[in-house]
Amino acid sequence: MDMFGPGNTHEVTNQVPLLADYNLFTSDPALVAAVDREGAGWHRTALERDGAALTKPDVLALGELANRHTPELSTHSPRGERIDALEFHPAWHTLLAQLRGAGLHALPFAHPQPGAMVARCAAYLLHAQIESGALCPMTMTFASIPVLQREPELFAALRDKLYAREHDPRDLPFAQKTSMMIGMGMTEKQGGSDVRSNRTRAFAVHDSGGSGRGGEYRLVGHKWFFSAPQCDAHLVLARTDDHEGVSCFFVPRFTPDGGKNAVRIQRLKNKLGNRSNASSEVEFFDAYGVMVGDAGRGVPTIIEMASYTRLDCALGSAALMRAALVQAIHHARHRSAFGRMLAEQPLMRNVLADLALESEAATLLVMRLARAFEDTTGTLEERAWRRLVTPAAKYWVCKRALEFTGEAMEVWGGNGYVEEGPMARFYREAPVNSIWEGSGNVMCLDVLRALEREPEAAQALLTGWRSVAQNHAALAGALDRLLTTLTTSSDIREASARRIAQQLILIGQAVLLVQHAPSCVADAFIATRVADGCGDSGRVYGSLPPTLDHAALVERAFAA
Missing domain, CATH: 1.20.140.10 (Butyryl-CoA Dehydrogenase, subunit A, domain 3)
Structure with missing residues (x-):
């Protein structure tokens, strides 16, 4: 039969098969040796298991799906209520569930032992080869823990949610959830990396029992890059006094009375990459926040x-x-x-x-x-x-x-x-x-x-x-x-x-x-x-x- 007959113009040859079903961990001799050398050999079984699971074709497809179907923002409900809701493709939530299951959000803090940081970083190297965007809220959650641990009363309310291995995608007050994520809000239009030039203001709520560390505040201002706005809370820099410098605030997505906090998402950033992850511009309209650290010491x-x-x-x-x-x-x-x-x-x-x-x-x-x-x-x-x-x-x-x-x-x-x-x-x-x-x-x-x-x-x-x-x-x-x-x-x-x-x-x-x-x-x-x-x-x-x-x-x- 003539393979070049009508409707059959060519045979597909010399095309490369999908790279799948190999072990991300055991195929990397430098990483395997580093895990043992740096004290995390006890975590090898988990790394070998994840290294094999992450290259299954259906898992590899998650990264492509999450980046092709990017987050969508709905600022209002059909009835006109302000909701600032974000919708993600199911692949995004599957990726987050995998990351939390591997402990990338809290392993060294939740289970401190020699080599725990090395174990977490080795797992990070594996998961980041599949998809990068979902790692952003995991990184910020992880990095927030040592800061929040310095605030015993606040951390006591957050600890179990931060350490939990389950991913909870529900948009509810964190007290009603099994787990939570923390984001960051530092960058403003006029300053970029120069956060000391931030203009967002924080005003003490005088009937809340005092100002300063642990005090309640209302924030007014904006953030030019507000990373992962769907997070359950953000650490935000704002100025309490022109001469005092910027301070750090814990700003939850919901206020203590259960209402949606006045953090209005203006738009999502149309980014070159990292498209599976939502980055946004927001404005604070008397948004509720609690000071973390000493007043004027937000940068340190x-x-x-x-x-x-x-x-x-x-x-x-x-x-x-x-x-x-x-x-x-x-x-x-x-x-x-x-x-x-x-x-x-x-x-x-x-x-x-x-x-x-x-x-x-x-x-x-x-x-x-x-x-x-x-x-x-x-x-x-x-x-x-x-x-x-x-x-x-x-x-x-x-x-x-x-x-x-x-x-x-x-x-x-x-x-x-x-x-x-x-x-x-x-x-x-x-x-x-x-x-x-x-x-x-x-x-x-x-x-x-x-x-x-x-x-x-x-x-x-x-x-x-x-x-x-x-x-x-x-x-x-x-x-x-x-x-x-x-x-x-x-x-x-x-x-x-x-x-x-x-x-x-x-x-x-x-x-x-x-x-x-x-x-x-x-x-x-x-x-x-x-x-x-x-x-x-x-x-x-x-x-x-x-x-x-x-x-x-x-x-x-x-x-x-």
């Missing part, structure tokens, strides 16, 4: 929350890298061009090997940070990892994810550029972690601030790195160059803040690879990212030296 109060969200931004970007990498490798192993499989072609192997190096370095970095976030010894080195390396990691890993996902998408060619596959969604998702909660410049300036305010901790960290670098000339040289930059004048340091953050992270990643990865991985990373003259300012992926064993690097990253 919220900084602790921000440190956790920065960690999650780096985790989310590392997960996007991993997801894009395995998709690129899978594609190259199943797609032929010019007579050979893509994965057999030297230049393509170079690209994939280069991406594999970047991904493994990011994974080791974020998992090391996870351990620092649960360290209770108070050592200077651990404090430096948390206070100094976290903003640098948030800057660098999130920045690298943009180029990384673009390169991985290019491996797929035209098929990567269309929405039927995952690569376009990964690419659109990548910028949000770099922008949200402090853009690149804000993070790098915070690195300088940490260096200036905690020189002893920085010195302890760099001394520890020196002990590893002394056996690697290129790495030792990079450390010397960083120290030289740090001795320049303040103006030069500020102008060089991005380079300082970049050098700090690349050296830190190289140290971790020397300590914990095969020598072929560490040596390749140092030669192409750290050594003097390696061209980091202008290099693109796929420019590894031809003498490296590219095939071995790819096989280590994702075994055939």
Whole structure:
């Protein structure tokens, strides 16, 4: 029979099968080793179970569905009542149920034990490879807990709802729900990252028993980015007095009498990515709130929350890298061009090997940070990892994810550029972690601030790195160059803040690879990212030296 007869113009061949039914956890040797090394080996069974479950075709489809059917806002009921209700596709709620079931919202706080933070971060790396938008309210809920714990009376009313493993999508006062989520409301039109310029005002309710910490207030103003407006409460920054500075407030979705709080959603943001998650503009019309922390200390109060969200931004970007990498490798192993499989072609192997190096370095970095976030010894080195390396990691890993996902998408060619596959969604998702909660410049300036305010901790960290670098000339040289930059004048340091953050992270990643990865991985990373003259300012992926064993690097990253 002629296959090219009428109505049958071609046979479908050389198309790549869906990457499914593999284990996200056990197929990632760097993550498996990090979980054991950093103290969360007790959680391996759960990670292996989730790693297998998350790649079932019906689960993979949830991410696409939740992003194609975006949230819808109804400001009024059919009778004209103000309701500000949000409707999500069922896939969104299924994703949230999975995330809460895995404990991403509270695991280290609800079940504190050695390795709990590492266990939670490892689970985050797995789930973030499937869909990113649903992680936003989980991250904010998680980050709010250490802030709310400082308010014993308030936290007592919230604790069980915050720790609950069930997802409760009902739009009710949190006292009537089995679980709750917390969002953030900080950014205003005129200020952006400069939250000290916020204009939203908070007025004490004088018949409520006093003002100040724990007092009741009425908020009037706006927020330009109000993350996840469907959350049961938000932590909001507002000004009580022009001379006092901004304070932090717990603003529930419903008031204590059961009525809808006067937080009016003006519109949902039409975002580039993160489309499954609702972000909004709101106005406060005498909205009810309770002061959290001391008056005028809203920024320091919220900084602790921000440190956790920065960690999650780096985790989310590392997960996007991993997801894009395995998709690129899978594609190259199943797609032929010019007579050979893509994965057999030297230049393509170079690209994939280069991406594999970047991904493994990011994974080791974020998992090391996870351990620092649960360290209770108070050592200077651990404090430096948390206070100094976290903003640098948030800057660098999130920045690298943009180029990384673009390169991985290019491996797929035209098929990567269309929405039927995952690569376009990964690419659109990548910028949000770099922008949200402090853009690149804000993070790098915070690195300088940490260096200036905690020189002893920085010195302890760099001394520890020196002990590893002394056996690697290129790495030792990079450390010397960083120290030289740090001795320049303040103006030069500020102008060089991005380079300082970049050098700090690349050296830190190289140290971790020397300590914990095969020598072929560490040596390749140092030669192409750290050594003097390696061209980091202008290099693109796929420019590894031809003498490296590219095939071995790819096989280590994702075994055939």
